[in-house]
Amino acid sequence: MCFFFIILYFNIFMDVGYTVQEVEDAQKIRRTVIDCFERASLPSVSEEEKKRILHFAIVGGGPTGVEFAASLHDFVNEDLVKLYPGIKDLVKITLLEAGEHILSMFDKRITSFAEDKFRRDGIDVKTGSMVVKVSDKEISTKEMKNGGEITTMPYGMAVWSTGIGTRPFIRDFMTQIGQINRRAVATDEWLRVEGTNNVYALGDCATINQRKVMEDIAAIFKKADKDNSGTLTVKEFQEVLDDICERYPQVELYLKTRQMNDIADLLKEAKGDVAKESIELSIEELKTALSKVDSQMKFLPATAQVASQQGTYLAKCFNRMEECEKNPEGPIRFRGEGRHRFKPFRYKHLGQFAPLGGEQAAAQLPGDWVSIGHSTQWLWYSVYASKQVSWRTRALVVSDWTRRFIFGRDSSQI
Known part of the structure; x- marks a missing residue:
């Protein structure tokens, strides 16, 4: 065990x-x-x-x-x-x-x-x-x-x-x-x-x-080059792209940042003005194509x-x-x-929320949605209560808020 x-x-x-x-x-x-x-x-x-x-x-x-x-x-x-x-x-x-x-x-x-x-x-x-x-x-x-x-x-x-x-x-x-x-x-x-x-x-x-993509570029190339030809086609790279994005999320983020539809657009940059169907990259050209990908890595x-x-x-x-x-x-x-x-x-x-006092708050939510004001404070109350671990805890938190609204905050030193 x-x-x-x-x-x-x-x-x-x-x-x-x-x-x-x-x-x-x-x-x-x-x-x-x-x-x-x-x-x-x-x-x-x-x-x-x-x-x-x-x-x-x-x-x-x-x-x-x-x-x-x-x-x-x-x-x-x-x-x-x-x-x-x-x-x-x-x-x-x-x-x-x-x-x-x-x-x-x-x-x-x-x-x-x-x-x-x-x-x-x-x-x-x-x-x-x-x-x-x-x-x-x-x-x-x-x-x-x-x-x-x-x-x-x-x-x-x-x-x-x-x-x-x-x-x-x-x-x-x-x-x-x-x-x-x-x-x-x-x-x-x-x-x-x-x-x-x-x-x-x-x-x-x-x-x-x-992990950085450039640290594992040789292993990625070898895994994608199934016919061991020494070059990589768009189709071969596309077959392992999902696994690459799962293992190295900075690849997917880089594609979104550059507004590229698929990996072929990225590989085409390294190869030049060539039809997507005929692109074949060496390992050095693949390094060039992915050289800036690791710049998208972010700490949590x-x-x-x-x-x-x-x-x-x-x-x-x-x-x-x-x-x-x-x-x-x-x-x-x-x-x-x-x-x-x-x-x-x-x-x-x-x-993420930022309570600003005076029953006002600010929120920045996915999709670039920004909300500010009194209504956002009530949204914060709802989210905060919903994240409690049990109904008992939710009831205690809401009751504390209610007492504060009615009687004010506890000013004793007990």
């Missing part, structure tokens, strides 16, 4: 003192926010110190940083100001982003809407600000728009949302398998950890090392959507393992004989 060790790791973001990996971590951050208001309300605190304590700085203008800034703004302006009306005008929220825009991975329409909305809401969006130092009370940034000038701002609470970190357990595991100088565990397209036989990794602790984002699809994929593979011993369903092996036991994992992007 084989034993499979699955690594699953989610890490959302970090503030200066906490990591957000569990519900308890989020509760600590909420208590810290409330504590800032408590300390700023003390009569012995000076006006300048109150402004520092009530300055909340979020580093990173990606989806996590934007959502946190929006949620914090709503929490402060809808709930906390009712309890601390005397200091409401001293509250400041700053969003720091090293790039030119926040939400740079979204459509430009969403980026523009989010920046305009944040400025209307009073959230200070500083783009082109790279954080170079964080002390207990101050953040130093390099302002790209001012020739790299270093500026310093005081803060009461800082949240770091520019990426993910690696847990000590994962670092120790990577050391044991010889993957020392990496930020994530390297796996193949079947999510199997490189250098192991029965260890699988998924989630944002891992990254897929997708470290999101729950990717991890969820990976988990579903692995579950199906494990359940069908005995069956696939007899009837392999994967593509042809270009570096060996026979076929692979399973098709490689392929991520299907189903869209």
Whole structure:
């Protein structure tokens, strides 16, 4: 019997003192926010110190940083100001982003809407600000728009949302398998950890090392050249194209990017003005035809959507393992004989949301469909609830939302 060790790791973001990996971590951050208001309300605190304590700085203008800034703004302006009306005008929220825009991975329409909305809401969006130092009370940034000038701002609470970190357990595991100088565990397209036989990794602790076409060009040519003529016809290449696209998805993506109808158009580029029926390529000409294909390779984002699809994929593979011993369903092996036991994992992007506060959200869905506004927030509620693991959890989530609409957010430190 084989034993499979699955690594699953989610890490959302970090503030200066906490990591957000569990519900308890989020509760600590909420208590810290409330504590800032408590300390700023003390009569012995000076006006300048109150402004520092009530300055909340979020580093990173990606989806996590934007959502946190929006949620914090709503929490402060809808709930906390009712309890601390005397200091409401001293509250400041700053969003720091090293790039030119926040939400740079979204459509430009969403980026523009989010920046305009944040400025209307009073959230200070500083783009082109790279954080170079964080002390207990101050953040130093390099302002790209001012020739790299270093500026310093005081803060009461800082949240770091520019990426993910690696847990000590994962670092120790990577050391044991010889993957020392990496930020994530390297796996193949079947999510199997490189250098192991029965260890699988998924989630944002891992990254897929997708094989390059140019690394296997000789094996591809040999497999396609069934008559061993030393040249490759369009028909011969077409017969293995489906397996090539399954094993090397960058080929299919490259054809779509170039708006080519079939592989013959690509091969014709390498051969010149020749009729498709008479195209015969040598291995060197095939290398020329596929030389730019690997430029289309992309790394998967470290999101729950990717991890969820990976988990579903692995579950199906494990359940069908005995069956696939007899009837392999994967593509042809270009570096060996026979076929692979399973098709490689392929991520299907189903869209992404960015809650922007004030019961508004932005969505970028497949087909270049962009939706922004209040209706999109309700769409986000629907998707979020539908992704819960049970009806009990869905009911609890919906009841929490309902209580918030009626009574506001919980402002206690319990």
